[in-house]
Amino acid sequence: MSKSCHICTRPDDLRPYGPKGEWVCFSCAMSTPERRRATEQQFAAQMATIDGPVVIGEEVGPYPAAHDPRFAGRMQHE
Numbered sequence: 001m002s003k004s005c006h007i008c009t010r011p012d013d014l015r016p017y018g019p020k021g022e023w024v025c026f027s028c029a030m031s032t033p034e035r036r037r038a039t040e041q042q043f044a045a046q047m048a049t050i051d052g053p054v055v056i057g058e059e060v061g062p063y064p065a066a067h068d069p070r071f072a073g074r075m076q077h078e
């Protein structure tokens, strides 16, 4: 099953910031002030669940930097 925007159904540039965590594309997320606000709230709520450094700007949404192999090596204390 492929992902698609729950508003316009396009599969491009999706983020998990719909009102209930639905996939939504960036242009739909920013298409009205209400959607933009809902998107920002969803983003903030997801950020708030993560303790420590966070990776953003990726399709999966914010996640702990420690889970990213690109950053994990740098975060280990030797």
Ligand SMILES: [Zn+2]
Pocket (backbone or CB within 6 Å): 005, 006, 007, 008, 009, 010, 024, 025, 026, 027, 028, 029
């Ligand atoms: Zn869309």
